[in-house]
Amino acid sequence: MSRLLALALIWLACTAAAPVKLITDISQSRIDIIYTFKGAELLVFGAIQYANGQVPDEPPGLAVVMRGPAEPITVRKKARVAGIWVNTRSARFESAPGFYAVATSKPIAKLVDQRTATIWEIGVDSLQLSPTGNATPAETEEFEHGLIDLRRRNGLFAEHEGAVGISQNILYRARIAIPSSVPVGSYTAQIFLIKNGEVIAQSTSPVEIDKSGFERWVFVAAHNHALAYGLAAVAAALLAGWGAGLVVRRT
Amino acid sequence: MNIYLPIAEMSVNVLVIIGLGGLVGFLSGMFGIGGGFLTTPLLIFYGIPPAIAVASAATQITGSSVSGALAYWKRGGVDVRIGAVLIAGGVVGAALGSMLFKLLQALGQIDVTINIIYVVFLGTIGGLMLREALAALAAQKAGQVAPTRMRARNPLVTSLPFKMRYSESGLFISPLAPLLLGVATGILTAIMGIGGGFIIVPALIYVLGMPAKMVVGTSLFQIIFVTAVTTLLHSVQSQTVDIVLAILLLAGGVIGAQFGVQAAQKLPPERLRLFLALIVLGVAARVAYGLTVAPSELFTIYAA
Numbered sequence: 001m002s003r004l005l006a007l008a009l010i011w012l013a014c015t016a017a018a019p020v021k022l023i024t025d026i027s028q029s030r031i032d033i034i035y036t037f038k039g040a041e042l043l044v045f046g047a048i049q050y051a052n053g054q055v056p057d058e059p060p061g062l063a064v065v066m067r068g069p070a071e072p073i074t075v076r077k078k079a080r081v082a083g084i085w086v087n088t089r090s091a092r093f094e095s096a097p098g099f100y101a102v103a104t105s106k107p108i109a110k111l112v113d114q115r116t117a118t119i120w121e122i123g124v125d126s127l128q129l130s131p132t133g134n135a136t137p138a139e140t141e142e143f144e145h146g147l148i149d150l151r152r153r154n155g156l157f158a159e160h161e162g163a164v165g166i167s168q169n170i171l172y173r174a175r176i177a178i179p180s181s182v183p184v185g186s187y188t189a190q191i192f193l194i195k196n197g198e199v200i201a202q203s204t205s206p207v208e209i210d211k212s213g214f215e216r217w218v219f220v221a222a223h224n225h226a227l228a229y230g231l232a233a234v235a236a237a238l239l240a241g242w243g244a245g246l247v248v249r250r251t
Numbered sequence: 252m253n254i255y256l257p258i259a260e261m262s263v264n265v266l267v268i269i270g271l272g273g274l275v276g277f278l279s280g281m282f283g284i285g286g287g288f289l290t291t292p293l294l295i296f297y298g299i300p301p302a303i304a305v306a307s308a309a310t311q312i313t314g315s316s317v318s319g320a321l322a323y324w325k326r327g328g329v330d331v332r333i334g335a336v337l338i339a340g341g342v343v344g345a346a347l348g349s350m351l352f353k354l355l356q357a358l359g360q361i362d363v364t365i366n367i368i369y370v371v372f373l374g375t376i377g378g379l380m381l382r383e384a385l386a387a388l389a390a391q392k393a394g395q396v397a398p399t400r401m402r403a404r405n406p407l408v409t410s411l412p413f414k415m416r417y418s419e420s421g422l423f424i425s426p427l428a429p430l431l432l433g434v435a436t437g438i439l440t441a442i443m444g445i446g447g448g449f450i451i452v453p454a455l456i457y458v459l460g461m462p463a464k465m466v467v468g469t470s471l472f473q474i475i476f477v478t479a480v481t482t483l484l485h486s487v488q489s490q491t492v493d494i495v496l497a498i499l500l501l502a503g504g505v506i507g508a509q510f511g512v513q514a515a516q517k518l519p520p521e522r523l524r525l526f527l528a529l530i531v532l533g534v535a536a537r538v539a540y541g542l543t544v545a546p547s548e549l550f551t552i553y554a555a
Binding site: 033034035036037038071072073074075076077078079083084085086087090143146147149150151180181183184211214215216218219222223226227231232233234236237238240241244245246248 | 315483490495498509550
């Protein structure tokens with residue numbers, strides 16, 4: 001009996017001291033790209049477990065960040081040379097995410113200070129793209145803007161300020177749109193609980209985006225058995241052209 | 252109705268792609284051309300990455316040339332020996348072209364190169380065709396019979412060594428001439444995603460002096476092989492052949508070609524050539540405009 005009481009006391013003590021916790025789930029932990037894929041929408045949702053179960057009166061600050069695999073890229077800029085537009089200058093970035101979307105409970109500038117935004121990469125302007133090469137800071141910034149602007153217009157970078165819905169200051173949910181041109185790979189959803197501009201809790205959930213079925217089969221064949229794929233492509237084109245010719249002549 | 256292309260990694264509207272194939276097929280049925288010079292720029296305008304547009308258009312041309320080539324073959328309209336020399340040159344050209352493609356891609360200059368080549372070639376050939384078509388129409392109006400062009404013997408070609416007899420076409424020429432022609436078109440196939448018929452056909456007639464009844468069949472015969480080799484090269488070197496895209500284009504192309512053939516029978520050939528010249532010049536003008544006007548997007552992103 002006394003042992004049970006001691007356990008209960010310890011549990012109470014723990015919950016009392018326990019920091020605030022974020023519990024998260026995602027509507028899908030895997031997105032299969034099949035032939036009908038037109039993009040997807042992920043619902044990131046969960047609850048905030050407050051210390052001592054004391055729910056504050058004011059709504060919590062939340063940021064949901066979904067990011068895709070980072071890869072090295074080259075950004076090129078066109079300029080007019082002898083009347084035509086040609087790629088002239090370029091800059092290299094070692095770790096540009098192929099997809100980055102952030103949803104927040106209020107405007108990013110009001111949610112976090114610049115330092116916190118940079119540490120946790122909250123907001124597209126706070127991404128650490130790791131520029132390399134001997135470009136001047138001004139040039140690097142110009143190319144960064146170009147990159148971000150282009151990816152934003154393709155839906156691959158997105159900021160949804162105020163898009164995190166909160167109920168009873170405990171439950172939260174955010175929808176993240178995934179466009180069809182999204183790169184495949186391992187994604188992560190990071191959820192940040194923010195108070196006074198500082199991150200006080202966070203949680204991370206993985207999401208796999210991969211081609212599936214016929215799409216995956218074709219992609220794998222093209223990359224792992226390139227010659228066989230090429231021969232099959234030629235055979236398919238010849239057969240289709242020949243067969244279609246026959247059908248059309250009959251009718 | 253959308254479909255996700257496994258290699259281009261994007262969702263496209265099936266009906267738009269089939270319609271695009273159909274439009275090009277209609278024109279190719281009408282004018283007896285492969286139409287690659289229209290397919291590739293149209294795919295790029297639609298948003299398909301240029302490298303994938305070029306490679307997949309080559310695959311589509313392989314398929315769309317088969318039934319025509321077979322029909323000419325049955326009629327004895329294919330000079331296999333000259334065709335083989337053209338193919339040998341074409342394979343070398345395709346290999347050179349795909350290496351050049353890779354190099355230009357690494358330098359970031361592939362798009363502008365493709366466009367400049369388009370403007371130069373389509374502008375030149377469209378201009379020549381327009382002049383000829385207008386002259387033929389004017390001659391017709393004046394009540395004269397359009398002068399049939401004499402089979403030309405280019406002095407440069409006749410002076411080449413190692414002459415051989417090609418009995419099917421009644422030619423006695425050096426194989427170096429068709430070999431070089433093959434190399435030139437092979438390079439264009441690999442870089443631009445075109446069959447090159449609009450270059451081979453006039454070259455065979457006016458430079459080599461081949462009889463007209465053998466020209467189209469021989470050209471189609473060589474196009475099948477060179478585009479097939481190009482498909483293989485792109486598959487192995489850059490994995491840019493999207494078979495789903497090629498098959499969709501092919502489906503539209505076969506249907507469109509039938510309507511094109513019917514439409515062609517209702518129009519006099521001089522008119523047809525005039526229309527074709529205007530379309531070729533139109534594409535050249537559109538590409539030239541795209542090169543000179545300030546692009547809406549100055550930046551482009553390349554992996555690695």
